[in-house]
Amino acid sequence: MSVRFDRVSVSYGSQTVLDAFDLAVEPGEVMALLGPSGSGKTTALRAVAGFVTPASGRVLIGGRDVTALPPHKRGIGMVVQSYALFPHLRVDANVAFGLKARRTPRHETVERVARALEMTGMAAYARRYPRELSGGQQQRVAIARALAIRPEVLLLDEPLSALDAALRSAMLTELARLHRELPDLTILYVTHDQIEALTLADRVAVMDSARLKECGTPLDLHRSPGSEFTASFVGGANLLPVSVSGGTVRFADAELQLVAPGLTDADTATLCVRPHRVGLGDGPNALRGTLAEVQWRGATHRLVVDVAGHRVAADVTELRDPPAPGTPVTVHFAPQDAVLLTSGPVREVARG
Template identity: 45%
Template sequence: MAFLELEALDKSFGATPVVRRFDLAIEKGEFVSLLGPSGCGKTTVLRMVAGFETPSSGAIRIDGRDVTGLRPNQRNIGMVFQAYALFPNLTVSQNIAFGLRVKRVGRAEREARVAEMLSLVGLAEFGGRYPFQLSGGQQQRVALARALAVEPQVLLLDEPLSALDAKIRVSLRDQIREIQRRLGITTIFVTHDQEEALSLSDRVVVMSEGVAQQVGPPFEIYSRPATRFVAEFVGRLNVIDAVAGEAGDGVLRTGDVEIALGRPVPPGPVTLAMRPEVIGVGRADGRDLVFRGRIEDVHFLGSVIRIETRLGSAPLFLDTFNRPDRPPPALGEIGEFSVAASDVMVLGPGGSAVKVR
């Protein structure tokens, strides 16, 4: 039995369904991210776990206990919001101690716990300051310490990094993951930022229109997307319309280009999908599909150079590492490009990955 179980959750606001038949089982100590665009239902799922929203149907269980009908203060949940939600009239220490005071924890134990949390988040010298005297990253660490101080069974993080600048976001997300691993606390993290989800999580749930499109480890989500939505939402993707021949032998055509995948593909219209990094300039061992194209654009991105060409009539982007001893190709140049057939994903007309028997 999983530590946190979400079973067939549905949530509607009036006649509008927001979450539909949502199932998720999370093991104790696991870090799971809910990833998706705005309005996909991920925050609503989090709020149902926290008790701020009541499911229209379905069940929520924590460590075998049904908490579906319980109020937030009866669930032993810690939550960190996008807005820090600190009390401006309380010091850092008083903010962290707030939940402990509500639980009527004795003064000596409370002070010891606050000191422990301040040390945990690297703010041992800041207990006497007020929120307005802290940076955004420091305030969010105080919010995290306050959530952890009550020793919750589950930690919920609702886009806690979105208000921070890029450098602080990376630093704080690493710190959150380190603390989560050290404490072994079961965590759900909501984000629309794919890099955050992929770098932090044991598993990722990609959501769209209230439905979990795919659940899996970050590598699987990125490398083996189950649907076109997942493939396009997570990472950069080349999408090319093609037609598989009636023989079903894996020979496809896009425009005037023929592609032999070497594996059976059901006949009819399909979509080919390739990550830019799996396509290389020139020929190489293992990259058995070779085609020629004109360089239409070159984007210098620092460590990576993104080259734009075409496959048939479709634009095709490929990423190659910047090599100081090897300048990027010139605009208008005709070159050879190659990719391994195994790195070409085939998506059916409905957007699902084609299953090959």
Template identity: 55%
Template sequence: MTVELEDVTVHFGRTCALEGFDLSVAAGETVALLGPSGSGKSTALKAVAGFVRPSRGRIRLGGSDVTDLPPAKRGIGVVVQQYALFPHLRVADNVAFGLRAARKPKAEVVRRVGEMLEMVGMTSYARRFPRELSGGQQQRIAIARALAIRPSVLLLDEPLAALDARLRADMLGELQKLRREVPDIAIVYVTHDQSEALVLADRIAVMRDARLVDVAPAADLYAAPPSAFTASFLGGANLLPVETSGDSVKLAGQLVPGLQAARDKSLLCIRPHAIRLESPSRGDEVSGVRVVGRVVAVQWRGAVSQVVCEVDGVGDVRVEVPVDRWVPGVGERVVVALPVEGCSLVPAEAG
């Protein structure tokens, strides 16, 4: 079933939580709504679920207008951050809740509960209460309950946010498995974590200040971000000022080979992992630009060190250096090498 939002706007009093939101999600597709807190992504999901009523615009499921339909009649599965399991019901009864509310035959309820618990690997926990489960186990039960009613649309609102790093990584794998096992379901996944979006989504919709900024396949948004905000938020790219003359692009007075100037695009975008640092005494050749900078900060982050270099005429440049490579110290002068294959141009934002 397709999900369509057309010009959806949501106001809470004088506060605009969502403005002119347009998005379509196909059956079998996973779209991640990605953005900082307060960007409107959860509001968009709640509008689809029917938990909030749009001030303007329409919502369609499978081509049918459901804007005025209550949540219980939309046939949508929803999993929220805190899972919302019923504490007084055992695991099996939690999973069966929607089926019983729909007055399904007892035999069908038993069969579907068994199927769902097997799918999420929780069959042996059927008699436990939610308080007897870990966070990751509770999340699995919440997903099983959402899928038990055979929804054609599954909405996930930051389902991993309450988990620790290890559990989050494990559950990302579980959600990937879920996508394979229910390939025809349309999934809308709300997150502020870019790694989750890149792992799970076919397309990513980047949001900011209650508006949709960019939407495209995940790989395309990462490789060639269309805006400065998306470049920075998705992958933490460096955005460096350049000069353009005719078709040429210059960074710190040096020609950037292979880049062609475009109207309104005046920032060079390159991600920290694509940049190399060299000692000034070395003469390595790089197909791109080599500028001299001074190290102003170094942060060790396990597998990499983040090095911040100050470059005259450019500003600060962030570089991720793998642990097996040379890491300069604060105050050292270095050559910052920017390979042309890692560079692209994006528009500078007004203001």
């Protein structure tokens, strides 16, 4: 089932928390709404759920305008951060709650509860209370409850934020498996964690300050971000001020070679290159500077190099004996690994 935000705005008093939000989610797609706290992503989700009323614009589900419909008539399931399980009900009763509210026949309720628990790996815990479950298990029960009503749209509001790193990784795998089993289920996934968004989503809508900044596939947003905000928020990046003149790009004293067709002259622009694409030593697009900082990150060392007063980060693998801070060093990057950013409108990256 498709979901469409048609220039949806939401305000609380004089504060606009969602500003002319325009986004189309395709049937069966996993769309992540990614952004920092206060970016408007949860408000967008609540507008789909019917928990907030837009000041302007429309919300459409399956092409039908549901802006004025109450939540229970929208055919959606929702999982929130706190899971919101009823502590006095066993797992199976929690999962059956929505079905009973819809007056689903008892035999059908039993079948749907059993199926939802099986899909989420919680069938063996049907008779336990929430207090007898781990955080990850409670999260699975909340998802099972949302799936039991057989929604066409599933809304997930930072469902993994309360889990530790190991559980979060495991649950991402489970959510991906779940969507493979339910390919027609459309999922809107709100998160501030870029790893969750990049791992799970077909497309990512990057939000900030109540507005949509950019939307595209995880790969496109990571390789070719369209703005400095996206570059820094999705994956982290070196953002270096450069000048463009006569088709030549310069940073500090270095003339750079880029794969950037159609360059036009500009007083300044911003070069984006990911730290894992920056190597140590001579090579194409060599930048010479002084090592300012060394951070060991397990699989890599992050070297932070001062180049003409700008910090350039390089994530280097298999570096047994990193140079000491204060050492003159050279770093480099390949022409195809850098993107030149200029200001412009919100970019919609084609799916693929």
